[in-house]
Amino acid sequence: MVGRFALTASPDHVASRFALAAIDAFPPRPLILPTQPVMVVLAGSEGRAEAFRPGRAALLVRWGLIPGWFRGEEQLPALFNARAETVHDNAAFRGALRHRRCLVPASAIFRRIEPAQDRAAATPKRRQAGGVRRLTIGEAPVFAIAGLMETYLAPDGSEIDTAALLTAPAQEADRAVVDRLPVVIAPQDFDRWLDCRGYGPGDIADLLAAPPLAAFTLSDMD
Template sequence: MCGRIANTLPHDAVAKLFDAVPANALPQLPDYNICPTQDVAVVTQEGGRRYRPMRWGFLPHWYKSPTDGPLLINARAETVAEKPAFRKAVRERRCLVPCSGFYEWYREGGEKLPYYFHRADGTPLVMAGVWREWGEDALPTFAVLTTEANALMAPIHNRIPVVIEREHWGKWLGEEGHGAAVLMRAPEDDVLAFHRVDKAVNSNRAEGPELIEPVAA
């Protein structure tokens, strides 16, 4: 799964990279420990590309409140088109989630050992997402798609985020007709790199650039 993100990408640079119109109010960056229920800036296609904040944690239309059911931070690529919560969104409301990287944990005995994953080439990591607006106030919410782990991730965790390469951004956003389903796969084994980081990030209150710095395994 993907349950924690780091983002140091300047908003103006990201908006320019995606040729998207930025919202007036965007989450404060850098943020080295973005947790579910926080706002994340994502890219959507709404008659033109928009770069806008959304709550991380997809809210189906039948939820009476944000805590009315499980916190849906991820959607499984294998079943997203079938699940009632996500099936309409994956057809009509897909988004791109740019970030610097994400954390994943490996359980060793009673310990949770954190690892930081990022693109090996140093470019922004762009994950696939689905979104919808919820409630009378049309609160925008999203979930990150995950799929079965590739060989790189498998020793750490059995799931990995779906990563969308630059040449496929338009297809995922629905700008090139149908066919986005073929993008819901694990990245090639050489796309990401990772290293152990300090257990300080186990706390959702931790913050600072030291969270993504390598530590001895």
């Protein structure tokens, strides 16, 4: 599970990386937690049937996807992450995977990374408390996590835009130290991932994998 990340890149860096014609100013966010607002990037009318304007757009949504069919009036689902290996068959995510794929700008993610011998010997309580590292991608001020977006119609008639981050099992060589990592979409694959009109779930299946841990730069949390 990916339960926290950061977006400290400037609005100009985000706009440049994601080819956004316009973006609202926002402050650095060194720690973003589930249920808080997160930025997502969506395709325009050329990539989504429900979009009215062409070109990519940035939107603030609730981190924690609420399926469109959910009708509960009490506790909302805590769908912060979607598992890449089961997302095609999961009723909570199936529609979003087909029609509302998005990119989630991030400057860093936070994951527990431990040497294999320490991981094996650690108690569950120690694992929860220690070993958390900050993962960035080289010198890049911002990269893209694969996301899924859903708009939920609340019982009071209000609409809530929500999203989940996609995660995948770590590559085999990395599983001794980390179990899962986010699905990171490379810039050359942005168009294919966002174009829900031209590319169905089968056409983007090859993107649903975690990068090697070596792709990240690891540092201690401040």
